Amino acid sequence: xxxxxxxxxxxxxxxxxxxxxxxxxxxxxxxxxxxxxxxxxxxxxxxxxxxxxxxxxxxxxxxxxxxxxxxxxxxxxxxxxxxxxxxxxxxxxxxxxxxxxxxxxxxxxxxxxxxxxxxxxxxxxxxxxxxxxxxxxxxxxxxxxxxxxxxxxxxxxxxxxxxxxxxxxxxxxxxxxxxxxxxxxxxxxxxxxxxxxxxxxxxxxxxxxxxxxxxxxxxxxxxxxxxxxxxxxxxxxxxxxxxxxxxxxxxxxxxxxxxxxxxxxxxxxxxxxxxxxxxxxxxxxxxxxxxxxxxxxxxxxxxxxxxxxxxxxxxxxxxxxxxxxxxxxxxxxxxxxxxxxxxxxxxxxxxxxxxxxxxxxxxxxxxxxxxxxxxxxxxxxxxxxxxxxxxxxxxxxx
Numbered sequence: 030x031x032x033x034x035x036x037x038x039x040x041x042x043x044x045x046x047x048x049x050x051x052x053x054x055x056x057x058x059x060x061x062x063x064x065x066x067x068x069x070x071x072x073x074x075x076x077x078x079x080x081x082x083x084x085x086x087x088x089x090x091x092x093x094x095x096x097x098x099x100x101x102x103x104x105x106x107x108x109x110x111x112x113x114x115x116x117x118x119x120x121x122x123x124x125x126x127x128x129x130x131x132x133x134x135x136x137x138x139x140x141x142x143x144x145x146x147x148x149x150x151x152x153x154x155x156x157x158x159x160x161x162x163x164x165x166x167x168x169x170x171x172x173x174x175x176x177x178x179x180x181x182x183x184x185x186x187x188x189x190x191x192x193x194x195x196x197x198x199x200x201x202x203x204x205x206x207x208x209x210x211x212x213x214x215x216x217x218x219x220x221x222x223x224x225x226x227x228x229x230x231x232x233x234x235x236x237x238x239x240x241x242x243x244x245x246x247x248x249x250x251x252x253x254x255x256x257x258x259x260x261x262x263x264x265x266x267x268x269x270x271x272x273x274x275x276x277x278x279x280x281x282x283x284x285x286x287x288x289x290x291x292x293x294x295x296x297x298x299x300x301x302x303x304x305x306x307x308x309x310x311x312x313x314x315x316x317x318x319x320x321x322x323x324x325x326x327x328x329x330x331x332x333x334x335x336x337x338x339x340x341x342x343x344x345x346x347x348x349x350x351x352x353x354x355x356x357x358x359x360x361x362x363x364x365x366x367x368x369x370x371x372x373x374x375x376x377x378x379x380x381x382x383x384x385x386x387x388x389x390x391x392x393x394x395x396x397x398x399x400x401x402x403x404x405x406x407x408x409x410x411x412x413x414x415x416x417x418x419x420x421x422x423x424x425x426x427x
Contacts, residue, residue: 042164057378061413063400064380066205066354068266070404072322074313078269081308085301093301099292101127101276102303108310109262109276116251116260122280123256126288129298131235131263131275136162137294138196138231138259138277141287143168147195150188150228152180154357154387154397156205159198159233168196170389175204177348179211182218189226196229201249203236203353206387206399210351216249223257235263236353238319241327243351256280266354267319268309272302326354329402329410336411340418342427347400354403357384364396364424377416 085093100106106125110117117123128134135158143149145167151160153172163170171188174181180199188194199219201211211219223230232249250260260278268274279287291297309315330350337347337358347358358381360366366383373379384397402410421427 060378061409062380063413064382065401085304097297097300099297105303105307116248124284126277127298128275130273131261132158134261134275134277135159137287137290139166148192150197154384157386172389179215194228198231200233207357208348208350208355213246230258233261238267240352241323274306332407333402333410336414340415342421342425356400358398360396362396366395366398379413379416
């Protein structure tokens with residue numbers, strides 16, 4: 030049977046993520062993965078989660094396994110308000126909606142705000158999950174160049190002058206895939222431009238807790254006085270990605286409409302995982318847990334960059350993150366990073382992600398690629414970086 034004629038115009042532009050496709054090649058346990066975006070599994074509080082899950086199911090199983098409210102489990106919302114009270118005005122207008130991962134929060138905003146051919150600005154490069162959510166609602170994506178301290182504001186203003194932009198999407202802390210942090214000056218300018226040209230900002234902050242160097246910068250949401258910024262947070266990077274706990278901070282009629290869309294989407298995020306997350310925030314030493322994670326990622330990041338200095342060709346450069354999980358590597362234009370990544374897996378059993386996966390046009394050629402340092406041991410990091418360096422030197426004749 031021919032199914033293509035049944036596929037909607039919204040679905041046809043969607044392509045499989047190159048990252049997910051690479052996971053198939055990475056099924057080989059011998060492959061060293063510098064490709065993922067997951068926290069280190071060694072940091073998962075598995076003993077605590079096993080104990081608390083059993084306790085919840087034993088003492089409150091009927092509630093944990095029943096239907097819940099669409100906007101989320103009330104005790105979890107209260108705990109998240111405490112964690113984010115410095116960025117918002119919950120006593121006035123802002124509300125929290127618990128979502129099934131931050132990805133759902135982003136997708137709900139896209140469905141509530143963006144119509145066919147609406148202009149949406151994204152950082153170039155940007156997070157593939159958001160790009161695909163925006164593609165699914167047939168947004169007209171416009172990429173704005175990333176500089177060493179965040180989005181190019183002059184380029185952004187030129188875009189805003191050129192047409193009515195509905196939404197600006199940004200990951201200001203330890204951006205995926207670059208690892209770059211947006212400066213306070215640019216955060217203030219971004220909000221000023223969004224106000225001047227009357228568009229919304231979607232601030233995605235999944236990595237904000239994972240700072241291991243430099244000085245914290247206020248969220249854009251904390252600078253916002255009128256509700257123009259929709260803020261997305263997550264527990265995936267500090268608790269567990271598999272529990273799928275994200276949240277959206279928003280206000281007004283838009284927040285109400287997003288809640289209705291979520292109800293249509295999945296009714297509610299599972300009560301059991303929300304209750305587990307609540308007890309984690311209430312009873313676990315979250316500050317010590319985050320401090321340990323930052324120490325681990327800081328050490329691994331520094332080690333990876335030391336290995337890159339040792340093994341990579343001199344013509345190759347990279348970003349130097351102050352937190353998060355990623356480094357973006359810039360190669361001479363003669364390098365085709367997509368072909369390089371496939372050869373690295375097949376020849377050296379090392380995986381990384383070419384930057385075309387993070388582009389508004391996934392088919393464009395790129396000479397840059399993303400590395401992840403969070404999941405592999407230092408021994409595997411060195412082995413992987415050495416192999417990538419060898420391959421790069423072969424290609425560049427160095």
